Amino acid sequence: MAIDRGLTIARPASDARISIAKGWDLFLAHSGRSEVLGGVSSGTLKRYRAVRDHHLAFCRSQGLTEWTAFDKAAVDSYSKLLCKRAAYRTQYFELTLLKSVNSWLIANDYLSAAQKLVYPLRKPQGTDTYCYSRAELAAMIKHCSTTKGLNWLADLIVVLAHTGLRISEAANLRWSDVSLANNSIQIADERSNRQRQGVSKSRTTKGRRSRKIPIHPHLREMIVALPRASDGYVLHAPQGGILRPRNVLEVFIRDVIVPLTKTFPTTAGDIGFEHGRLHSFRHFFCSQAFLGGASEGEIKEWLGHKEAGMVEHYRHLRNEDAQRKMAQINFLDTPSIGDGAEALG
Numbered sequence: 001m002a003i004d005r006g007l008t009i010a011r012p013a014s015d016a017r018i019s020i021a022k023g024w025d026l027f028l029a030h031s032g033r034s035e036v037l038g039g040v041s042s043g044t045l046k047r048y049r050a051v052r053d054h055h056l057a058f059c060r061s062q063g064l065t066e067w068t069a070f071d072k073a074a075v076d077s078y079s080k081l082l083c084k085r086a087a088y089r090t091q092y093f094e095l096t097l098l099k100s101v102n103s104w105l106i107a108n109d110y111l112s113a114a115q116k117l118v119y120p121l122r123k124p125q126g127t128d129t130y131c132y133s134r135a136e137l138a139a140m141i142k143h144c145s146t147t148k149g150l151n152w153l154a155d156l157i158v159v160l161a162h163t164g165l166r167i168s169e170a171a172n173l174r175w176s177d178v179s180l181a182n183n184s185i186q187i188a189d190e191r192s193n194r195q196r197q198g199v200s201k202s203r204t205t206k207g208r209r210s211r212k213i214p215i216h217p218h219l220r221e222m223i224v225a226l227p228r229a230s231d232g233y234v235l236h237a238p239q240g241g242i243l244r245p246r247n248v249l250e251v252f253i254r255d256v257i258v259p260l261t262k263t264f265p266t267t268a269g270d271i272g273f274e275h276g277r278l279h280s281f282r283h284f285f286c287s288q289a290f291l292g293g294a295s296e297g298e299i300k301e302w303l304g305h306k307e308a309g310m311v312e313h314y315r316h317l318r319n320e321d322a323q324r325k326m327a328q329i330n331f332l333d334t335p336s337i338g339d340g341a342e343a344l345g
C-alpha cells in the first residue's frame with residue numbers, strides 16, 4: 001500500500017537479479033542527491049559516469065547482464081583490461097568504485113550479502129607527478145617575464161609556486177580573499193554562502209575544506225604591484241579576461257614547457273621537466289615548505305588536506321636537497337661543513 005501511494009519505492013528481494021545498467025542508474029541517482037544530504041559534487045559524479053561507461057562496455061563484451069554475474073573472476077578480467085589502458089591510480093579508482101557500487105546494492109537489498117566483492121586492493125604509493133626544482137622555477141618565471149605576451153603567466157606561476165593553490169583556485173582568486181593587513185590568503189568553500197551565490201559564481205573547494213595561507217614576502221611584492229580590475233579577480237588572461245584552466249594549461253605547455261625542454265632535458269624513461277604541468281607547482285610548494293622547516297600540520301593546513309598521507313604524496317626530496325640535509329646533520333659534535341658543497345667535491 002505504501003508503494004502504491006508513492007510513500008516508498010519498490011525494492012527487490014535480496015535474491016533478485018538486477019541488471020548492470022539498472023544498478024548503476026540507482027547508485028548514480030543516490031550519489032547525485034543533494035550535497036546537503038551527502039551527495040557528491042558534479043565533478044565527482046562526472047567521474048563516476050565515466051567509470052560506469054567503461055564498465056558497461058566491458059560487461060557487454062563479456063555477455064554479463066546482471067550484477068550477480070560480476071564476480072571475482074569478472075573483476076580479474078576487468079582489471080587486466082584496465083592495466084592496458086589506464087595508469088595505476090586510475091585502475092585503483094575504478095576498481096574501488098565498483099566495489100562501492102557492489103556494497104551499496106547489498107546495503108539496499110538489491111544484492112545478497114553472499115555476493116559481496118571481497119577483493120583487497122593495493123593503494124597506490126607515491127606519485128608520478130613531476131616536481132620542479134628551484135632552478136626550473138626561476139627559469140620559467142624569467143622566460144615568461146621576458147617573453148612578449150606572457151607576463152600574466154609569470155604572475156600566475158609565482159602565485160601557484162608560493163601558495164600551492166590548484167589552478168582552478170588561482171583562476172578564481174579574488175581580492176576579497178587577500179588580506180594584506182593579515183598577510184594571508186583565505187580560500188573558502190562557498191557552497192552554503194547565499195550572499196556569494198547571489199553575487200557571482202560560488203567557489204567550491206576539493207573536500208569542502210576552507211583554509212588560510214600565509215603570504216610569502218616574494219608573493220606579497222608581486223601582489224602589491226598588480227592592478228585591481230573591476231571584476232574583483234586577482235589574476236587575468238592576456239586580454240584581461242577570466243582565466244580558463246584548460247586554456248592556461250595549453251599555453252603553459254606550448255609556450256613554457258616546450259621552449260625550456262632543451263635547457264632541462266629529461267633522461268629517456270624518466271619523469272622529467274617535459275612532463276611538468278600546472279599541478280606540479282602544488283608539489284613544488286609542498287616540497288619547498290617541507291625543506292624550509294614547515295611542520296606537517298602547517299603543510300596540511302596550507303594544502304587543505306585532512307590526512308597526513310597526502311603531504312607525503314606531494315612531498316618530493318630531490319637528490320641535491322637530500323645531500324644538503326645530510327650535510328647539515330652533526331653526527332660527531334664537530335663544526336658544520338656548511339651546505340655540503342665541499343663534501344661533494
